[in-house]
Amino acid sequence: MAIRDDADQEYLIAPDPEGEGLTRAVQGIGQDGKPHTINVVEERPLTIYLNSREIVTAMTIGDHPEYLALGFLRNQGMISEADVVTGIDYDDELSVVVVRTAVETDHEEKLKKKTRTSGCAVGTVFGDMMEGLEDLSLPDGKIRVSDIYALSEYINRTPSLYLAAGAIHGTVLCQGARPLVYMEDVGRHNAVDKIAGWMASEGVSSDDKLLYTTGRLTSEMVIKTALMGIPVLVSRSGFTAWGVEIANQVGLTLIGRMRGHRFMCLSGEDRLIWDAEV
Amino acid sequence: MAIRDDADQEYLIAPDPEGEGLTRAVQGIGQDGKPHTINVVEERPLTIYLNSREIVTAMTIGDHPEYLALGFLRNQGMISEADVVTGIDYDDELSVVVVRTAVETDHEEKLKKKTRTSGCAVGTVFGDMMEGLEDLSLPDGKIRVSDIYALSEYINRTPSLYLAAGAIHGTVLCQGARPLVYMEDVGRHNAVDKIAGWMASEGVSSDDKLLYTTGRLTSEMVIKTALMGIPVLVSRSGFTAWGVEIANQVGLTLIGRMRGHRFMCLSGEDRLIWDAEV
Numbered sequence: 001m002a003i004r005d006d007a008d009q010e011y012l013i014a015p016d017p018e019g020e021g022l023t024r025a026v027q028g029i030g031q032d033g034k035p036h037t038i039n040v041v042e043e044r045p046l047t048i049y050l051n052s053r054e055i056v057t058a059m060t061i062g063d064h065p066e067y068l069a070l071g072f073l074r075n076q077g078m079i080s081e082a083d084v085v086t087g088i089d090y091d092d093e094l095s096v097v098v099v100r101t102a103v104e105t106d107h108e109e110k111l112k113k114k115t116r117t118s119g120c121a122v123g124t125v126f127g128d129m130m131e132g133l134e135d136l137s138l139p140d141g142k143i144r145v146s147d148i149y150a151l152s153e154y155i156n157r158t159p160s161l162y163l164a165a166g167a168i169h170g171t172v173l174c175q176g177a178r179p180l181v182y183m184e185d186v187g188r189h190n191a192v193d194k195i196a197g198w199m200a201s202e203g204v205s206s207d208d209k210l211l212y213t214t215g216r217l218t219s220e221m222v223i224k225t226a227l228m229g230i231p232v233l234v235s236r237s238g239f240t241a242w243g244v245e246i247a248n249q250v251g252l253t254l255i256g257r258m259r260g261h262r263f264m265c266l267s268g269e270d271r272l273i274w275d276a277e278v
Numbered sequence: 279m280a281i282r283d284d285a286d287q288e289y290l291i292a293p294d295p296e297g298e299g300l301t302r303a304v305q306g307i308g309q310d311g312k313p314h315t316i317n318v319v320e321e322r323p324l325t326i327y328l329n330s331r332e333i334v335t336a337m338t339i340g341d342h343p344e345y346l347a348l349g350f351l352r353n354q355g356m357i358s359e360a361d362v363v364t365g366i367d368y369d370d371e372l373s374v375v376v377v378r379t380a381v382e383t384d385h386e387e388k389l390k391k392k393t394r395t396s397g398c399a400v401g402t403v404f405g406d407m408m409e410g411l412e413d414l415s416l417p418d419g420k421i422r423v424s425d426i427y428a429l430s431e432y433i434n435r436t437p438s439l440y441l442a443a444g445a446i447h448g449t450v451l452c453q454g455a456r457p458l459v460y461m462e463d464v465g466r467h468n469a470v471d472k473i474a475g476w477m478a479s480e481g482v483s484s485d486d487k488l489l490y491t492t493g494r495l496t497s498e499m500v501i502k503t504a505l506m507g508i509p510v511l512v513s514r515s516g517f518t519a520w521g522v523e524i525a526n527q528v529g530l531t532l533i534g535r536m537r538g539h540r541f542m543c544l545s546g547e548d549r550l551i552w553d554a555e556v
Contacts, residue, residue: 024519028544031423032556038542043497043518059497145309166535167494167516186496186518216445218464219321219337238445240321240464241302257444264316266306278310 013064013181013198017164022061039165043186049098050078050105061161061168061185064194065090068185069097071197075224077131079105085200133223136250138231139207143253146276147177148210148234152258155179155212162214171195172212173230179212188215189224196228206230217243217256226250232271234258239266291342291459291476295442300339317443321464327376328356328383339439339446339463342472343368346463347375349475353502355409357383363478411501414528416509417485421531424554425455426488426512430536433457433490440492449473450490451508457490466493467502474506484508495521495534504528510549512536517544 016022023039030036047057048069055078060068066088073079084102091097151174161168161184169188173181173195183194192213199206206229213235215221219242225233226246232253239256244266247254253268265272294300301317308314325335326347333356338346344366351357362380369375429452439446439462447466451459451473461472470491477484484507491513493499497520503511504524510531517534522544525532531546543550 026517026519026522026544028542029547029550030543031539031541031554033552036542038544040517040519040522040544043520165516167496167518186494216464218445238443239304239318240445241304241318242321244304244318261309263309264306264314265308266304266316266318269307272307274311276309 010178011158011180011182013183014158015160015162015170015182015184016063017159017161019063019161022063022161023165041161041165041168041186045095047094047096048072049096051098051100058190059187060190064183064197065097067183067194067197067201068190069099069197070200071193071195072190073099074200075193075196075227077227081200130223132227133246133250136226138226138229138251141208141231141271142273143210143232143271144177144273144275148255148258148263149261149276150177151179151210151212152234152236152260155182158182160184170214173199174210174212175208180209188213189220192221192224192228199228210234213237216240217247217254219243219246222246222250222252222254226252231268234263239264288456289436289458289460291461292436293438293440293448293460293462294341295437295439297341297439300341300439301443319439319443319446319464323373325372325374326350327374329376329378336468337465338468342461342475343375345461345472345475345479346468347377347475348478349471349473350468351377352478353471353474353505355505359478408501410505411524411528414504416504416507416529419486419509419549420551421488421510421549422455422551422553426533426536426541427539427554428455429457429488429490430512430514430538433460436460438462448492451477452488452490453486458487466491467498470499470502470506477506488512491515494518495525495532497521497524500524500528500530500532504530509546512541517542 023041025037026040028036042061043059044062045057046060046065048055050073070088083105086102087100089098155172160170162170168184168186169191170184171191172179181195181198183191185191209230210232211225211230216237217235217239222243223246234255236258247267251268253271255263255265257264301319303315304318306314320339321337322340323335324338324343326333328351348366361383364380365378367376433450438448440448446462446464447469448462449469450457459473459476461469463469487508488510489503489508494515495513495517500521501524512533514536525545529546531549533541533543535542
């Protein structure tokens with residue numbers, strides 16, 4: 001396994017720890033009772049519209065609003081692959097992003113369904129959360145354990161907002177041993193949605209991809225990854241039982257507790273090629 | 279600072295890492311390519327009703343459903359202190375909990391407001407999220423830095439689902455150097471809501487309390503703590519800028535990055551008594 005030192009070169013989109021408006025210097029008092037200045041991540045509301053309809057206000061760090069909006073709508077099933085997106089307009093001052101489609105979709109219907117069963121709260125499920133999972137078939141492609149080790153080390157060493165200010169989640173879209181797009185956000189789902197938005201914008205296929213996340217492998221995260229068509233999900237964090245169950249149902253390779261050369265694979269281990277020394 | 283060895287004795291409610299139905303043994307493959315069995319936390323839907331109205335389906339580990347339901351409704355402002363709760367019925371088989379009040383509240387109106395501005399998603403804000411913060415006045419009481427150190431160490435050493443299975447958040451209601459109620463959940467907001475439900479059930483005052491959380495100090499967490507009337511919020515995790523801003527606005531003492539005898543206080547440091555050796 002080669003350790004690469006050209007991390008920044010290889011990302012198509014890398015985190016921007018120096019990015020304007022992403023962190024703020026804040027005055028505080030340390031355990032020594034003396035004033036200290038530390039950098040903390042921003043967290044701001046972004047309201048997403050689909051055509052003339054207000055859909056959601058998400059709390060986000062604020063970068064890549066267009067990808068976040070498009071990815072959110074795709075991941076919620078409010079825009080399908082068949083819908084033609086005619087434009088995405090972001091208004092910085094109003095903190096609003098509008099996604100326009102050629103034909104109005106059935107999002108109102110979706111919205112009604114969601115409201116009925118969840119009523120909006122942190123940590124909720126949607127009425128149609130499992131929708132589309134029954135017919136799902138994820139591609140068979142193999143993944144080398146040595147590539148997973150290389151990715152994990154590479155990602156952990158990448159300069160990020162997490163390393164600069166903490167309190168943020170990261171998600172990385174990878175292909176083989178190469179990390180392509182590394183998104184961060186205060187909401188871990190936002191980071192995944194930004195990846196989905198980038199994939200939809202660029203027409204990137206999901207078949208040969210792997211998703212790495214710093215967050216936990218809950219049911220929502222597993223479902224989202226599966227619906228995006230990505231066959232492998234890796235995390236440094238742990239699992240929930242339902243996340244594992246769904247991964248097994250849909251045949252997703254689920255790897256957690258990834259630290260150094262240690263991990264646990266709780267689903268889809270048939271995709272692994274054991275080419276690394278133990 | 280005395281280190282106490284009678285942790286379990288002191289909690290009114292402690293985590294139950296051996297609790298039936300809270301974790302599940304799952305078969306997987308480790309980095310050695312061999313089968314391993316690990317314990318992972320459960321995550322199941324619980325649907326909360328207020329009288330005849332379905333309010334939300336939360337993803338929860340499943341313990342203390344009555345406290346979760348009551349605390350959720352209180353923290354969402356759907357039940358106020360003035361409302362008389364006449365009963366809370368939990369149906370294990372249906373995964374439903376119904377909270378009944380003497381008089382029907384204006385929760386339908388609240389629900390409409392929320393739907394309009396958030397439309398339900400992970401990481402959303404509510405239209406009236408900041409409601410009630412303007413008039414809020416938190417009590418002045420002091421807190422010893424030595425007590426915070428003692429609490430932090432005590433909590434970290436407490437047997438918990440986190441230590442047993444990971445992928446779970448904890449929140450502890452404390453008074454002085456004493457931790458009273460330690461709740462855990464897959465959703466960090468659920469853990470806080472269970473605390474709120476317990477406080478409402480037992481008629482416990484918030485004035486002299488401190489809330490400790492394993493999760494990040496985001497705007498939602500700060501607002502929730504302030505609306506619960508608890509003047510001090512401590513976390514081992516980091517901050518977001520808006521969380522800090524709101525804490526300063528409402529005069530909440532906000533302490534993060536709490537590890538061993540290290541921390542950062544970014545708001546309300548006037549409540550601290552610096553009685554610990556640096």
